[in-house]
Amino acid sequence: MSTIAHDAxxxxxxxxxxxxxxxxxxxxxxxxxxxxxAKVIAIQYAVTAMGIGFIALVMSMLMRLQLGFPDSxxxxxxxxxIQLVTMHGMIMVIYLLTALFLGGFGNYLxxxxxxxxxxxxxxxxxxxxxxxxxxxxxxxxxxFVPGGPTGAGWTLYPPQAILQGTPGAEWGxxxxxxxxxxxxxxxxxxxxNYVVTVLQARTRGMTLMRMPLTVWGIFMATxxxxxxxxxxxxxxxxxxxxxxxxxxxxxxxxxxxxQPLDHTGGNPILFQHLFWFFGHPEVYIVALPAFGIVSDLLxxxxxxxxxxxxxxxxxxxxxxxxxxxxxxxHMYVSGMNPNFGFFFATTTLIIAVxxxxxxxxxxxxxxxGNIRLNVPMLFAIGFxxxxxxxxxxxLFLGNVxxxxxxxxTMFVVAHFHMVMAVSPVLVVFGAIYHWYPKxxxxxxxxxxxxxxxxxxxxxxYAIYYPMHYLGFLGVPRRYYSIEGTNFIPESAxxxxxxxxxxxxxxxxxxxxxxxxxxxxxxxxxxxGGNPWxxxxxxxxxxxxxxxxxxxxxxxxxxxxxxxDYSVPGAEKDFIPQNVPPSSVEKGTDETNQ
Amino acid sequence: MANEAVVDDTGRSxxxxxxxxxxxxxxxxxxxxxxxxxxxxxxxWIFLLSDTFIFACFLVGYMMVRSSTTSAWxxxxxxxxxxxxxxxxxxxxxxxxxxxxxxxxxxxxxxxxFGYEKNRKITTILLVxxxxxxxxxxxxxxxxxxxxxxxxxxxxxxxxxxxxxGSCFFMITGFxxxxxxxxxxxxxxxxxxxxxxxxxxxxxxFFTTRRGGYEVVEIMGLYWHFxxxxxxxxxxxxxxx
Numbered sequence: 001m002s003t004i005a006h007d008a009x010x011x012x013x014x015x016x017x018x019x020x021x022x023x024x025x026x027x028x029x030x031x032x033x034x035x036x037x038a039k040v041i042a043i044q045y046a047v048t049a050m051g052i053g054f055i056a057l058v059m060s061m062l063m064r065l066q067l068g069f070p071d072s073x074x075x076x077x078x079x080x081x082i083q084l085v086t087m088h089g090m091i092m093v094i095y096l097l098t099a100l101f102l103g104g105f106g107n108y109l110x111x112x113x114x115x116x117x118x119x120x121x122x123x124x125x126x127x128x129x130x131x132x133x134x135x136x137x138x139x140x141x142x143x144f145v146p147g148g149p150t151g152a153g154w155t156l157y158p159p160q161a162i163l164q165g166t167p168g169a170e171w172g173x174x175x176x177x178x179x180x181x182x183x184x185x186x187x188x189x190x191x192x193n194y195v196v197t198v199l200q201a202r203t204r205g206m207t208l209m210r211m212p213l214t215v216w217g218i219f220m221a222t223x224x225x226x227x228x229x230x231x232x233x234x235x236x237x238x239x240x241x242x243x244x245x246x247x248x249x250x251x252x253x254x255x256x257x258x259q260p261l262d263h264t265g266g267n268p269i270l271f272q273h274l275f276w277f278f279g280h281p282e283v284y285i286v287a288l289p290a291f292g293i294v295s296d297l298l299x300x301x302x303x304x305x306x307x308x309x310x311x312x313x314x315x316x317x318x319x320x321x322x323x324x325x326x327x328x329x330h331m332y333v334s335g336m337n338p339n340f341g342f343f344f345a346t347t348t349l350i351i352a353v354x355x356x357x358x359x360x361x362x363x364x365x366x367x368x369g370n371i372r373l374n375v376p377m378l379f380a381i382g383f384x385x386x387x388x389x390x391x392x393x394x395l396f397l398g399n400v401x402x403x404x405x406x407x408x409t410m411f412v413v414a415h416f417h418m419v420m421a422v423s424p425v426l427v428v429f430g431a432i433y434h435w436y437p438k439x440x441x442x443x444x445x446x447x448x449x450x451x452x453x454x455x456x457x458x459x460x461y462a463i464y465y466p467m468h469y470l471g472f473l474g475v476p477r478r479y480y481s482i483e484g485t486n487f488i489p490e491s492a493x494x495x496x497x498x499x500x501x502x503x504x505x506x507x508x509x510x511x512x513x514x515x516x517x518x519x520x521x522x523x524x525x526x527x528g529g530n531p532w533x534x535x536x537x538x539x540x541x542x543x544x545x546x547x548x549x550x551x552x553x554x555x556x557x558x559x560x561x562x563x564d565y566s567v568p569g570a571e572k573d574f575i576p577q578n579v580p581p582s583s584v585e586k587g588t589d590e591t592n593q
Numbered sequence: 594m595a596n597e598a599v600v601d602d603t604g605r606s607x608x609x610x611x612x613x614x615x616x617x618x619x620x621x622x623x624x625x626x627x628x629x630x631x632x633x634x635x636x637x638w639i640f641l642l643s644d645t646f647i648f649a650c651f652l653v654g655y656m657m658v659r660s661s662t663t664s665a666w667x668x669x670x671x672x673x674x675x676x677x678x679x680x681x682x683x684x685x686x687x688x689x690x691x692x693x694x695x696x697x698x699x700x701x702x703x704x705x706x707f708g709y710e711k712n713r714k715i716t717t718i719l720l721v722x723x724x725x726x727x728x729x730x731x732x733x734x735x736x737x738x739x740x741x742x743x744x745x746x747x748x749x750x751x752x753x754x755x756x757x758x759g760s761c762f763f764m765i766t767g768f769x770x771x772x773x774x775x776x777x778x779x780x781x782x783x784x785x786x787x788x789x790x791x792x793x794x795x796x797x798x799f800f801t802t803r804r805g806g807y808e809v810v811e812i813m814g815l816y817w818h819f820x821x822x823x824x825x826x827x828x829x830x831x832x833x834x
Contacts, residue, residue: 121632199625203623226643230643246748265757
């Protein structure tokens with residue numbers, strides 16, 4: 001036996017940067033409200049995101065009430081229904097998933113995992129959260145203004161988004177756009193922090209190719225966000241001008257309610273291009289952190305190194321780069337030049353290659369692993385299933401000829417919920433079960449977690465599998481009611497009712513999770529510093545939960561990559577990143593070669 | 594591989610590898626991907642990259658509405674002509690504005706040089722001069738706006754042709770002018786810090802609250818040059834096209 005571990009080295013380069021100065025607040029307000037500690041900011045982000053996300057979950061329940069049992073509920077009229085569709089989509093994609101993965105997990109995990117005491121600019125980081133909070137407040141305010149929130153669909157396509165007759169065309173749309181602009185400004189402050197921390201503030205020995213994939217995923221997603229959100233900001237500004245100043249960026253000459261409007265000569269397709277230039281990378285802003293986190297969950301609980309680490313890193317980078325040249329596959333039916341379809345279908349299908357590499361590597365990580373089937377692992381494996389399913393239907397929709405008949409049907413809804421809604425959410429749950437012991441010092445309840453997982457996972461299939469079929473039947477998405485539509489058979493209605501019942505059960509199951517979150521905080525089992533026997537730095541901290549400054553007196557030195565599990569010759573089946581090769585305890589078992 | 598020992602500000606020696614191999618070495622090393630680059634400077638570069646995308650989206654959007662609008666686009670040479678001494682000179686004001694902004698980049702670059710030489714007096718003067726150039730640019734921009742508004746151009750209408758001309762003009766020059774104005778304010782704040790000697794004593798800075806030396810002047814310079822460069826693109830695509 002020659003080496004004990006992958007690329008481990010006793011040598012650690014001398015420090016290039018002085019110790020980070022920490023801001024020590026003196027008041028309660030400075031410690032818990034306007035905190036500059038990334039860990040507190042992370043929890044603030046996560047709680048706000050989950051709070052608003054819960055509202056969006058309730059909205060989806062209301063939508064399912066209407067779809068499953070039409071004409072039974074008076075308070076859901078067509079306007080309310082489309083407002084629910086819009087706000088559910090926008091909140092889930094931006095205010096929940098983006099904020100939770102980057103603001104929540106990014107803030108908590110990046111400094112801990114790369115061995116930094118905090119983010120490089122804690123003050124900006126604090127501002128970032130409060131801007132996000134303001135964005136959420138403005139968003140929520142739109143529920144209480146005359147006309148209610150916008151009902152333009154989460155894509156906010158003009159001209160209809162700002163025309164009379166669309167719900168929320170007076171106030172709702174303005175607040176929506178303002179809220180997005182605030183969100184982007186706030187996110188930029190945080191995002192710059194995450195990127196510079198990863199690039200410039202790693203601890204000694206932490207090379208980029210020794211970083212856990214969680215950090216890689218969040219890092220690349222942040223880079224995408226910094227380059228994609230500008231397009232949304234610009235389109236929001238232009239639409240606000242169209243709405244408030246009467247410009248005609250997106251508004252062609254148009255007759256509304258029998259009245260010709262003042263607009264002339266604008267280009268609605270321009271909005272779609274700008275929106276999807278943001279919108280497609282946004283899919284990966286949500287997916288890449290999930291890819292990274294799930295890689296770590298699988299590796300820890302399979303007690304094996306992640307299969308093909310370098311390929312996993314390069315796949316993240318390549319997916320990130322490609323995500324900027326596929327946007328118009330959302331626009332095959334928009335009326336753009338049909339020749340674009342060829343280009344964008346090709347690039348879209350090319351993305352399947354690095355994505356498939358990742359999926360194969362996850363499966364190969366499990367292969368012959370010493371699997372611990374705990375709750376985070378269940379969620380991680382569940383993710384592989386839902387992601388493969390959603391990914392495969394993506395190949396259908398990426399092809400122009402198949403997309404045309406399926407466009408704007410329930411098939412699309414089923415596809416993107418599988419691939420970018422349920423999949424990342426399963427990872428969010430897995431990640432919370434995984435890191436909760438570090439954040440609070442206590443384990444979450446295992447039994448409740450299993451119930452939560454199985455109901456959510458099986459329920460997901462009960463909801464979305466039939467929805468693919470509804471799509472093939474031609475049931476359109478975003479429709480308040482499909483009654484009296486001749487080509488849709490009566491059986492589609494019973495299917496819709498069945499989907500709704502499954503959705504209610506899954507929705508109720510999330511209460512188990514919330515209950516578990518609260519009850520485990522006081523009654524959970526004591527976790528200790530490293531309950532999962534993981535190698536990454538956040539599990540090696542002096543205190544649990546880590547104090548301000550993360551690592552106690554001295555920063556950890558890193559000697560190896562993050563995946564030294566079941567190393568032949570070592571006594572324990574994991575070697576933390578900060579253990580030098582010379583002090584690894586050798587096992588006596590001679591069969592371990 | 595040419596290795597040479599380089600000593601950084603704090604007296605530590607750092608091995609530097611030249612050329613492309615050096616990039617590979619730096620990125621495969623620990624701690625920092627950009628060796629000896631302060632956090633603030635790295636952050637400014639990444640912010641400017643993000644901001645580039647904002648301006649790129651504005652300009653691409655402008656080109657797209659210009660090529661798809663139904664009415665004729667006014668000729669910028671005529672719209673932006675001034676009558677001086679009885680002669681109509683096309684783009685004369687824009688030419689002066691461009692000249693001033695590019696000159697301000699010159700004074701900014703000199704401020705960075707004198708800053709690193711710890712020449713507080715000249716650095717302060719150069720920063721204030723840069724700020725004055727910037728302020729006069731904004732002033733002339735305001736004059737140009739008022740001239741166009743007098744001629745009836747509005748964001749929502751334009752007597753000379755396509756309405757999008759007015760919309761794009763006010764939006765893009767407005768967003769750029771906003772950047773210049775922020776720059777002027779920041780320049781004055783940095784000038785004050787240089788004058789008081791804050792950078793010498795590494796006092797905690799404004800905005801990020803991190804301590805900073807004279808690299809703060811350089812970071813300010815990065816932003817200012819960026820604003821200048823963006824103007825060159827706006828000049829080329831909006832006024833010359």
